Amino acid sequence: MARVCVIGAGAAGLCAARHLLVEPCVSSVNVLEQAGQLGGTWVYTEDVGYDDFGLPIHTSMYKSLRTNLPKEIMGFPDFPIPESDKSYLPAKDMLTFLQAYADKHGVTELIKFHHHVQLIIPKEAPSGTLWDVTFKNLKNGVIKTKEYEYVFVCNGHYNTPFIPSIPGLKEFHGEVMHCHDYRVPEIFTDKRVLVIGAGPSGMDIALEITSVTKKVILSHHLNPQPRTKFPDNLVQKPDVQKLDGERVYFQDGSEDEVDVVFLCTGYQYNFPFLHESCGIVVEDNCVEPLYKHLVNIRHPSMCFIGVPYYVCAFSMFDLQVRYYIRSMNGTFRLPAPADMTRDWEDEKRDRAARGYSKRQTHMMGPDQGNYYITLALESGAESLAPVFTKVHNDSSLKFKDNLTHYRSDRYRIIDDDIFTCN
Ligand code: FAD
Secondary structure, eight states: OEEEEEEOOSHHHHHHHHHHTTOTTEEEEEEEOSSSSSOGGGOOOSOOSBOTTSOBOOOOOOTTOBOSSOGGGTSBTTBOOOOOSOSSOBHHHHHHHHHHHHHHTTOGGGEETTEEEEEEEEEEETTEEEEEEEEEETTTOOEEEEEESEEEEOOOSSSSBOOOOOTTSTTOSSEEEEGGGOOOGGGGTTOEEEEEOOSHHHHHHHHHHTTTOSEEEEEOOOSSOOOOOOOTTEEEEOOEEEEETTEEEETTSOEEEOSEEEEOOOBOOOOTTBOGGGOOEEETTEEESEETTTEESSSTTEEESSOOBSSOHHHHHHHHHHHHHHHHTTSSOOOOHHHHHHHHHHHHHHHHHTTOOGGGTTBOGGGHHHHHHHHHHHHOOOOOOHHHHHHHHHHHHHHHHOTTTGGGOOEEEEETTEEEEO
């Protein structure tokens, strides 16, 4: 019987706890959550910087956010998002959904809120690896260390800003801000804003702030260019070559003057609580060595839920959790470490050959369907219906090409392989 520690009570941690709680080979589940409530990313706060306990604010949620994927593919396989007249939901509905999920499965009452995990160290015991997890009760300051057979790392990966190295950025005369700290558009009233990056946040926020700014320059290297018809005060430009004072120079030789450099340049995986003896290295946003982006190859009794991105997140978390628990309870055996390493190296080589950069090691997108099938085949767990990948692709294309209107679409899933959208 195993004692299990789950770090974080966002969607991934809740999902892990939900399945662990009904697993006969598990004797106890501790969910340690540093915040005062569950939901992680989906908790909106006006605060930026540090919280009352001196920890960096975790959430990157902004006030107006509506999901960038339809709710039909955003629920859990055993707990879909209830019917409503909209497919793209506001963040507060997602938070309500996660609270309902955690309540229904008896997870809420076992979460230890205000418990910040500080350090995780593996130690060898006759029975195999044990984990010493050290955490601080933020309310009373008491620090404790507890021993577990398994650790599920579910601390999220949209909270540590990635700051690109752009010549002149540090010396820029105006304001520099990352979208992690963005909440409402009014802060940019009458400003000339350079938005760098056209991922989901960059595109959405660039469009939103056109209502108050003098001008928005959206700099990116998307190819092909998004076909969205933006308002007249937004222009698209290629990558920035350098900044000088308030001037910005682009790769196509053009230049302009701006008041704010707004970095929508993504986030970095960050596991500050993992001691180096855990064997996990993060370099250029590649977390390794991880078998199937999930299992710590150096210590397979540690797993990471939610590392891949551009996926049907909650359903993928669910599949990853079911996969891993099947390895815990003996339904299938994980390969030997040498074989897991070979598989991981092969996967990296294959991705590199197909043009993925190291920074994109965990990007799924077009690979997501195969990823789900691989996890399902190896473990015998049920995969995600192919229609999920189809809806994800459909919605993602519309995001780029019809950003201003695509959220009024309404999806209906007809069966495992067919959907409609109108
Ligand atoms: P999180 O939600 O980040 O949860 C991690 C939890 O771990 C947090 O509660 C945190 O407090 C806790 N934690 C971290 N470190 C510690 C520690 N040391 N000790 C204790 N607790 C700790 N996905 C979609 O599918 N659709 C969308 O429309 C979508 N929109 C998004 C919009 C924004 C602005 C962002 C930032 C992300 C969006 N995502 C979206 C991705 C979203 O983050 C994932 O869908 C999912 O919610 C991530 O869940 P998670 O549990 O992995 O991480």
